[in-house]
Amino acid sequence: xxxxxxxxxxxxxxxxGVEISQDPSLRRKPVAVCGDPALRHGIILAAxxxxxxxxxxxxxxxxxxxxxxxxxxxxxxxMQTYIDYSLRITxxxxxYTDRVLPYSxxxxxxxxxxxxxxxxxPEKIAAAINRQVWEETGIRCRIGMGENLLQAKMACxxxxxxxxxxxxxxxxxxxxxxxxxxxxxxxxGVGHRMxxxxxRIGVRTIGHLxxxxxxxxxxxxxxxxxxxWLNAHGIDxxxxxxxxxxxxxxxxxxxxxxxxxxxxxxxxxxLLEMTEEVCFRVRRHGRVGSTAHLYCKGAxxxxxTGFSRxxxxxxxxxxxxxxxxxxxxxxxxxxxxxxxxxxxxxxSGLSSYHQLRFPFSGCCGREEALAAAIDLVRTxxxxxxxxxxxxxxxxxxxxxRAGKIGGHDS
Amino acid sequence: xxxKLNQQFACSKMMLPEHRSSLQxxxxxxxxxxENSRPVLDEQQWERLQQIFEWALAERRALKVTVFNRxxxxxxxxxxxxxxxxxxxxxxxxxxxxxxxxxxxxIAHLEPAExxx
Numbered sequence: 001x002x003x004x005x006x007x008x009x010x011x012x013x014x015x016x017g018v019e020i021s022q023d024p025s026l027r028r029k030p031v032a033v034c035g036d037p038a039l040r041h042g043i044i045l046a047a048x049x050x051x052x053x054x055x056x057x058x059x060x061x062x063x064x065x066x067x068x069x070x071x072x073x074x075x076x077x078x079m080q081t082y083i084d085y086s087l088r089i090t091x092x093x094x095x096y097t098d099r100v101l102p103y104s105x106x107x108x109x110x111x112x113x114x115x116x117x118x119x120x121x122p123e124k125i126a127a128a129i130n131r132q133v134w135e136e137t138g139i140r141c142r143i144g145m146g147e148n149l150l151q152a153k154m155a156c157x158x159x160x161x162x163x164x165x166x167x168x169x170x171x172x173x174x175x176x177x178x179x180x181x182x183x184x185x186x187x188x189g190v191g192h193r194m195x196x197x198x199x200r201i202g203v204r205t206i207g208h209l210x211x212x213x214x215x216x217x218x219x220x221x222x223x224x225x226x227x228x229w230l231n232a233h234g235i236d237x238x239x240x241x242x243x244x245x246x247x248x249x250x251x252x253x254x255x256x257x258x259x260x261x262x263x264x265x266x267x268x269x270x271l272l273e274m275t276e277e278v279c280f281r282v283r284r285h286g287r288v289g290s291t292a293h294l295y296c297k298g299a300x301x302x303x304x305t306g307f308s309r310x311x312x313x314x315x316x317x318x319x320x321x322x323x324x325x326x327x328x329x330x331x332x333x334x335x336x337x338x339x340x341x342x343x344x345x346x347x348s349g350l351s352s353y354h355q356l357r358f359p360f361s362g363c364c365g366r367e368e369a370l371a372a373a374i375d376l377v378r379t380x381x382x383x384x385x386x387x388x389x390x391x392x393x394x395x396x397x398x399x400x401r402a403g404k405i406g407g408h409d410s
Numbered sequence: 411x412x413x414k415l416n417q418q419f420a421c422s423k424m425m426l427p428e429h430r431s432s433l434q435x436x437x438x439x440x441x442x443x444x445e446n447s448r449p450v451l452d453e454q455q456w457e458r459l460q461q462i463f464e465w466a467l468a469e470r471r472a473l474k475v476t477v478f479n480r481x482x483x484x485x486x487x488x489x490x491x492x493x494x495x496x497x498x499x500x501x502x503x504x505x506x507x508x509x510x511x512x513x514x515x516x517i518a519h520l521e522p523a524e525x526x527x
Contacts, residue, residue, distance in 0.1 A: 083429045087436060094440075102433060104424040149419050189418065223412045230415075238419045251427070281427060405428045
């Protein structure tokens with residue numbers, strides 16, 4: 001069987017690249033995109049190539065970046081512009097294949113199997129894509145190629161970023177030779193916690209993991225362990241399905257609070273606001289959710305506290321009146337009384353509204369009609385056009401969050 | 411098989427809701443454009459359409475016809491009454507009093523309409 005040609009295209013310093021493309025006076029300057037330090041968003045979201053040469057990294061506090069490079073130019077994020085650029089790049093990719101899967105705002109998979117006959121060798125296609133993205137958006141992209149999505153991702157993350165031509169190919173024949181000597185945290189899917197677990201059993205490199213029995217990995221870490229074992233061998237069953245965009249497991253929101261919240265009442269107020277926001281989005285998708293998930297992160301960095309718990313709703317629902325009691329119950333049961341820094345709420349187990357909307361015992365027609373009317377007003381006049389009076393109390397986040405994307409200015 | 415084992419990238423996708431809805435809109439637009447744009451048919455497909463047309467003309471059977479013209483896409487059901495190869499025109503009876511003439515070159519698809527009364 002002919003092997004597949006999968007690309008992962010990763011945009012270099014995407015947010016910073018977009019800012020420079022929008023304002024050419026920033027070209028060749030050390031640029032760092034970061035949120036508002038006053039609202040605890042003073043974290044570097046992206047740094048230009050020049051800023052990186054001073055050691056500035058994504059995730060670093062702004063003050064540290066300033067110390068490394070006093071003349072760094074800080075730019076506020078413009079999330080909607082980044083989304084627009086990402087979509088422009090998707091459209092460029094679609095000129096080469098109709099099988100494009102955006103993986104994040106700055107990474108997209110392309111299935112180019114069979115395109116060689118039209119556009120030439122994969123190297124030629126990669127060069128053409130790079131050139132076109134650069135000319136049309138001013139963004140540099142790096143491309144990893146593989147016979148499956150995992151190989152393409154590993155080729156991009158571990159090698160293409162360091163290559164002069166920003167391209168690297170991994171395949172089943174060379175995968176072990178190139179990757180098995182890499183440290184275990186370079187393997188896709190290995191996070192900090194898993195890295196520690198693997199260290200504990202003597203696994204230091206991808207090659208070490210590959211020599212472990214598959215059964216042992218599965219017994220110890222379930223499906224996650226088995227996927228890591230497959231990843232270590234360069235095996236991946238994923239496919240590039242453009243429609244997977246609509247295949248959403250859950251809908252949720254997380255937010256870092258502007259200060260540490262200590263009082264139960266003010267934390268519950270934010271939970272109610274976020275429940276309303278999540279329910280609004282669930283309804284817009286014509287869905288109802290069956291499981292509520294609550295995440296709370298403690299304020300103390302040195303003693304990480306918090307919890308992440310979920311609970312099935314008594315009946316599937318998509319209004320705050322149906323969902324919030326469960327969220328509050330989760331919070332009251334698991335909150336240890338310590339200050340909270342970030343919260344997140346999501347609804348999963350989504351099903352189509354029509355499938356499930358039989359007259360359940362707890363389901364209230366008036367609530368639904370009210371929610372539908374409020375949705376209409378909000379869709380037309382914005383999130384702050386109609387809201388519960390409680391959201392005017394100190395600590396409420398509705399007005400701060402309105403008009404933001406991903407917690408940053410749109 | 412678990413979804414993670416099958417589609418680990420779909421499971422770990424990091425998408426802002428606003429990005430997701432922009433993409434959804436874009437995909438919907440692509441789908442609409444595709445539905446409204448004339449498909450390019452190869453020789454074999456033309457031959458197949460020709461066979462279906464000749465069968466329906468001889469047997470007086472109804473066809474579901476998809477036509478792309480200046481007005482966009484039109485789908486109707488009708489029985490072919492005659493075909494004029496010189497003018498490249500086919501006339502259908504589509505239930506109304508007046509026959510429905512169609513440029514053969516505008517036809518994108520033909521299929522037997524079993525449920526036609």
